[in-house]
Amino acid sequence: MxxxxxxxxxxxxxxxxxxxxxxxxxxxxxxxxxxxxxxxxxxxxxxxxxxxxxxxxxxxxxxxxxxxxxxxxxxxxxxxxxxxxxxxxxxxxxxxxxxxxxxxxxxxxxxxxxxxxxxxxxxxxxxxxxxxxxxxxxxxxxxxxxxxxxxxxxxxxxxxxxxxxxxxxxxxxxxxxxxxxxxxxxxxxxxxxxxxxxxxxxxxxKALGSVASFTLGLRKVSERAMRVFRRTITDRLRHALMPDEVISIVQEALDELRMKCVVRNRSAYWWYEEVGELEESAPEQEGSCREY
Known part of the structure; x- marks a missing residue:
């Protein structure tokens, strides 16, 4: 879309x-x-x-x-x-x-x-x-x-x-x-x-699809992974009868494709709200330790 x-x-x-x-x-x-x-x-x-x-x-x-x-x-x-x-x-x-x-x-x-x-x-x-x-x-x-x-x-x-x-x-x-x-x-x-x-x-x-060779986030999809993805979609859609089944099949195939696109030499993204709060309070805590 x-x-x-x-x-x-x-x-x-x-x-x-x-x-x-x-x-x-x-x-x-x-x-x-x-x-x-x-x-x-x-x-x-x-x-x-x-x-x-x-x-x-x-x-x-x-x-x-x-x-x-x-x-x-x-x-x-x-x-x-x-x-x-x-x-x-x-x-x-x-x-x-x-x-x-x-x-x-x-x-x-x-x-x-x-x-x-x-x-x-x-x-x-x-x-x-x-x-x-x-x-x-x-x-x-x-x-x-x-x-x-x-x-x-x-x-x-x-x-x-x-x-x-x-x-x-x-x-x-x-x-x-x-x-x-x-x-x-x-x-x-x-x-x-x-x-x-x-x-x-x-x-x-609504019918406009994304490119055949594309990226998932910052992860480049290889040609081999794309071939597997196309084959998986083709095989599974043969047995689909209802629109909901088609959507589910495509979503599952995309999820599997994302799992294969692992970014190597990249730190895990672990940031969340509590970490941000701790970072903001760090200077104040450091000052308190020095006074002690």
Whole structure:
């Protein structure tokens, strides 16, 4: 399972720092950024769109899930992460209808190349039912393109993605293909300080597995151990009938794999709360002994 944060940082370095801190604290795997800070994106080496005016970026946080391929378009980025492909885009509210339509249909055409795709970004569309004062002409373009491509909106329409003074709207959108939609869950707006007018959107992709060659903690899994693990899983799953049995079999195999990945020449981790309390009181006890 992979956790994604979707966020418009308004090009603010402070908002970027807040987004990173939140991602680390909540154990997110990726941040999908709109209006990222150009200089910061270049310094950090984030995956970003091809235009000189950087608007979109994908930030790896956990680095648990391998990136298979990357395509940099003028106004959006396309990143394939194993079973799912992510498209991160942004279009300015000042763009004319012709440019907006070109952007939307280019994003949708790119999405049509992948069986499981998620589209996320700030598409700056105003709809009264989404909290805007008026419904603009961009709505028809976006809705027709989404319906034509078989995309589903993941937003629940309960909490705004943008709050500025007394106004609020849902201009940050998340769409998914039918296949991806079946595996995406927990879409919600986080109640966190962002240092931006935009709120952070969270969603998870539940079917995303970790890499075949991976580490358990700091322990590198050998190829031999992986072969044994695969063979064990294959043999035991032949007799599994119920989902609970499958989960139990996989968990037992992972536990056995962890036991084989012994780190040599490493001290045991024996720290616990009482040891910490003793360490803190040591200077005071030492002083008492000297006085005695």
């Amino acid at each position: 992979a956790r994604f944060h979707q966020f418009n940082a308004n090009r603010s370095r402070f908002a970027h720092d807040a987004a990173w801190e939140l991602a680390m604290r909540s154990q997110a795997d990726f941040i999908l950024l709109s209006e990222s800070n150009k200089k910061l994106a270049e310094e950090k080496g984030w995956i970003r769109n091809a235009d000189v005016d950087i608007n979109d970026a994908l930030v790896e946080v956990s680095r648990v899930f391998p990136i298979v391929s990357v395509a940099l378009r003028r106004d959006f980025v396309v990143v394939e992460i194993r079973e799912v492909t992510l498209t991160v885009g942004y279009v300015s509210q000042n763009s004319g209808l012709e440019k907006y339509e070109g952007f939307i249909y280019e994003v949708v055409a790119e999405a049509g190349r992948w069986p499981s795709v998620i589209i996320a970004g700030d598409f700056n569309v105003k709809i009264e039912s989404w909290g805007a004062v008026v419904t603009d002409r961009r709505v028809q373009i976006l809705v027709e393109a989404a319906i034509g491509a078989g995309l589903y909106s993941l937003g629940d329409g309960l909490c705004p993605t943008l709050e500025r003074g007394e106004s609020a709207s849902f201009i940050d959108v998340t769409f998914a293909s039918k296949r991806a939609c079946q595996r995406v869950g927990d879409w919600c707006i986080l109640d966190e300080e962002t240092l931006s007018y935009h709120n952070v959107v969270l969603f998870v992709y």
